[in-house]
Amino acid sequence: MAVLDRVKTLLSELIDEQAASPRDVVAIGVGVPGPVEQASGLLTVPPIMPAWDRFPIRGAFAGEYAAPVFVDNDVNVMATGEHWGGVAKGVDDVIFVKIGTGIGSGLIVGGRLHRGAQGCAGDFGHICVDPEGPLCSCGNTGCLEEMAAAPAIVMQAERCAREGESPPLLALLQEKGELTMKDVGEAARRGDSCALTIVRRSGRLIGQTLASVVNVLNPSMIVIGGGVSRVGNALLAEVRSAIYQRSLPLATRNLPIVMSELDDVAGVVGASVMAASEVLSYAEEREAARTGA
């Protein structure tokens, strides 16, 4: 796969930079945007990357590295990073929400990452927000992700632009042939009413769905990260308002809803923490077995 080849090139450059060799690598941590079966480390029916279904990611590193490879869902990895060294440090019950090409969350429950029985806990992007909504790649209709993630926002912005509702977005669209999430985000920050309406609608749908997650988990903190979250206050305000409106009063009485502090390094920090802690706990077990403790 082209993506993994790129990952391996970057890893190898990183090792060279440190004047190290592949033998010095003690553990490899990988985050991927889809549900990962814990026992096997395999992606399983990943809605936004169907060709990766059961692709052996661990095996891709086996030729060059003797180190063990730990694979987890990217949002679990980001949640781990934010809980270890970001805004959620020391907080016991955290929902880390990623809003980007997909929508998902990583759950810290009682101070530990909660993966669930098959490792797909936190995957709230395929909760139905509109039974009459569009068909999602997962096979159901009206999933939150299909209606509120980056592709949906961009598609709506392009439609708005074509319908003449936003001259600045239309100019950009004609210049580049397509819009990106960044374009829509910048337009929203400049106060473009078309972009603002789309971003707020997305925030409202995400907030309404998160309200359900809050009722289920009663967390101490919600952290929002991922590309779409960089749109900023217009999105965050809608997410907050929908959560406060639709959750039980008791659950939101002391509930901070904040932006990720580690932002685009949350995943890197989390993958390192995951790999290091897995290797250390294995070393501890081996030491305990050796000393007969």
Add this chain to the structure above:
Amino acid sequence: MAVLDRVKTLLSELIDEQAASPRDVVAIGVGVPGPVEQASGLLTVPPIMPAWDRFPIRGAFAGEYAAPVFVDNDVNVMATGEHWGGVAKGVDDVIFVKIGTGIGSGLIVGGRLHRGAQGCAGDFGHICVDPEGPLCSCGNTGCLEEMAAAPAIVMQAERCAREGESPPLLALLQEKGELTMKDVGEAARRGDSCALTIVRRSGRLIGQTLASVVNVLNPSMIVIGGGVSRVGNALLAEVRSAIYQRSLPLATRNLPIVMSELDDVAGVVGASVMAASEVLSYAEEREAARTGA
């Protein structure tokens, strides 16, 4: 409160039966149908029993018993019971769903009861299933509980009966002046199409909402209990079918959805387990402090 007076009478009769005295009571466990703030043991803005908001339940026993009183949400207590000695014994990640006058769940996460930051985790009855739905006692519209719990089922059955769609239910209604959940359940089991349609609709709404909870938690087992669950297969089949349809494939691959084994004693078993384990862990801490361990 009349309810607590009745509870105290029953408790005192139980003590007499055992030829014991109030001094022999080591701990008291109480389950109540509403969100309980853990630190204080107080019900907080309970939607189906508003008059109990912040009522001091612990205090009600203080005059007669020196024993500590542990108060928790009734579904948490039932989940504890089912996990200790019922169908969920030894299962690490369990959602215990109660469908009765209200709808809620108790969550076992990683082998332990998950109460959440304020003690109201699992309260999925106020998730919105229809934004255009009826006003709920919690202040929002279209909550699952308002549309699918026992009062909603009975109200729809009475309407059906009055509109002449079910002669047997109409006869019952005319005879007694009102219908009960039990009447509707019996009619459904006898194959009354009006009762079946209502029960199935309720099961579908509950299943669709539970599908969201399954996506969030990825449990190993779902256990269904409470009065409405006794309607039986027509309800359970719809709940199952909606969960399997709307959850991620990975999350439902090995997901048993079963009826409570302890049924109406789940709460009694759970309250005893809760009270006993709280007292024992306190005793252990005191012993550890005494011996300097």
